[in-house]
Amino acid sequence: MKKVFIDGETGTTGLQVKDRLVNHPHIEIISIDPAKKRDVEEKRRLMKEADVTVLCLPDDAAKDSVLLAKQEGCRILDASSVHRVAEGWVYGLPELDVTQRDKIKNAQFVSNPGCYPTGVILLLKPLIEAGLLSASYDYSINAVSGYSGGGNALIDRFESADDTPIFGAYGLAFNHKHLAEMKKWSDLDKTPIFVPSVGNFRQGMLSFLPIQLNGDVTMEQLQAKLAEVYANDTFVTVNGFNVIVDNATPFLTPHGLEDTNQIELSVLSEPGNKSGILVAKLDNLGKGASGAAVQNLNIMLGFDEDIAVNLR
Numbered sequence: 494m495k496k497v498f499i500d501g502e503t504g505t506t507g508l509q510v511k512d513r514l515v516n517h518p519h520i521e522i523i524s525i526d527p528a529k530k531r532d533v534e535e536k537r538r539l540m541k542e543a544d545v546t547v548l549c550l551p552d553d554a555a556k557d558s559v560l561l562a563k564q565e566g567c568r569i570l571d572a573s574s575v576h577r578v579a580e581g582w583v584y585g586l587p588e589l590d591v592t593q594r595d596k597i598k599n600a601q602f603v604s605n606p607g608c609y610p611t612g613v614i615l616l617l618k619p620l621i622e623a624g625l626l627s628a629s630y631d632y633s634i635n636a637v638s639g640y641s642g643g644g645n646a647l648i649d650r651f652e653s654a655d656d657t658p659i660f661g662a663y664g665l666a667f668n669h670k671h672l673a674e675m676k677k678w679s680d681l682d683k684t685p686i687f688v689p690s691v692g693n694f695r696q697g698m699l700s701f702l703p704i705q706l707n708g709d710v711t712m713e714q715l716q717a718k719l720a721e722v723y724a725n726d727t728f729v730t731v732n733g734f735n736v737i738v739d740n741a742t743p744f745l746t747p748h749g750l751e752d753t754n755q756i757e758l759s760v761l762s763e764p765g766n767k768s769g770i771l772v773a774k775l776d777n778l779g780k781g782a783s784g785a786a787v788q789n790l791n792i793m794l795g796f797d798e799d800i801a802v803n804l805r
C-alpha cells in the first residue's frame with residue numbers, strides 16, 4: 494500500500510479526491526485531524542509519512558505547503574494554479590505528448606492542470622504541432638463551467654442565495670489565471686482571448702474554439718488528426734466529424750460526463766466549410782480536477798492510470 498495525504502481534504506477538490514481514493518485498492522489515505530488542518534508541524538509529519546501529498550488548497554496555502562515539501566524532500570501533486578508554468582514542475586497532463594507520463598512518473602513536483610486549459614490544450618496542441626493550425630492565429634475561447642469550479646464559496650452562493658444568475662460571464666478583465674497555462678502548453682505565439690462563464694449547474698464544462706481555416710486544410714482533417722492522436726488514450730474520446738453526442742441533441746450541453754475522468758473532443762462544421770468550432774466537454778471536477786489528480790497519482794506511484802479515477 495502507498496500512503497497519500499490530501500492537504501485540503503475538506504474542500505471541493507479535496508473531497509472529490511478522497512471520495513475516489515477510498516475505493517483505491519493500493520492507496521491508503523492518511524488524514525489530518527480537522528482541528529489541526531492549518532498546523533504546519535502536523536502537516537510536515539504527514540507529508541513525511543506520505544508517498545505523495547496532494548495539495549487541494551487555495552494558491553497561497555499551496556505555496557506554504559510546497560515550502561515544507563522542499564525542506565523535507567517530499568513528493569507533491571499540486572491541484573492549485575500556482576505551479577502550472579513554473580520551473581522545476583512537471584505539467585500533469587498525461588495526454589500532452591508521448592513523453593509526459595514518464596515525466597510525471599519520475600517527478601518530485603507535479604502540477605495538476607486547470608479545468609479550462611485541459612480542454613483547450615488537448616484540442617490545440619496536436620493540431621498546431623501537425624501544422625494544421627497556426628501558432629500565431631488569434632485564438633479566442635468561450636467556455637462555460639458548473640459553479641463548483643469556484644470552490645466552496647461559489648457553491649454556497651449558488652446553493653443558498655436566491656439571487657443567483659442562470660448564466661454569467663466573468664474574467665472580463667482578460668487576465669484570467671489560466672491564460673499563461675493555455676499559451677505555454679498549447680505552444681501559442683499569443684495569449685488567446687478567453688471569455689469564461691458560469692452556469693447554474695454544479696458540474697460540467699464546455700469550451701468552444703471558433704476556427705477560420707486558410708489554405709487547403711479542412712475541418713474534417715482537424716477531426717481526423719485528433720482521432721489519430723488520441724486513439725490510444727483511455728480518457729479522451731474524439732467524436733465523429735460534425736457529430737453531437739449528447740442526451741439533449743440537437744443541443745450540445747456541458748452534461749453527460751459528471752463524476753468521470755473522461756473528456757470529449759468535437760469538431761463541428763459542415764463538410765467543405767472553411768470554418769467551424771472545436772469543442773471540449775468535461776467535468777470540471779473530474780478530468781478538470783480530482784479525476785485528473787487521481788490519474789496523476791496512479792502514474793506517480795506506478796499503478797495503472799485508470800484505477801479509481803471515476804466516481805461512477
Ligand SMILES: NC(=O)C1=CN([C@@H]2O[C@H](COP(=O)(O)OP(=O)(O)OC[C@H]3O[C@@H](n4cnc5c(N)ncnc54)[C@H](OP(=O)(O)O)[C@@H]3O)[C@@H](O)[C@H]2O)C=CC1
Nearest residue numbers: 501503504505506530549550554572573641642644645782
Ligand atoms: N473547484 C474546481 O473545479 C477546481 C479547483 N482547483 C484548485 O484546487 C484548489 C482548491 O480549490 P477548491 O477545492 O475549489 O476550493 P475550496 O474553497 O472548495 O476548498 C479549499 C479547502 O482548503 C482549506 N484550506 C484553506 N487554507 C488552508 C490551509 N492553510 N491549510 C489547510 N487547509 C486549508 C479550506 O478550508 P476552509 O473551508 O476551512 O477555509 C477548504 O477546505 C484551488 O487551488 C483551486 O484553484 C483546481 C481545478 C478545479
Ligand SMILES: CC(=O)N[C@@H](CCC(=O)OP(=O)(O)O)C(=O)O
Nearest residue numbers: 573574607608609638642643691
Ligand atoms: C467557475 C470558476 O470560478 N472556475 C475557476 C476555475 C476552476 C479551476 O480550474 O481551478 P483552478 O483554480 O485550479 O485553476 C475560475 O475561473 O477561476
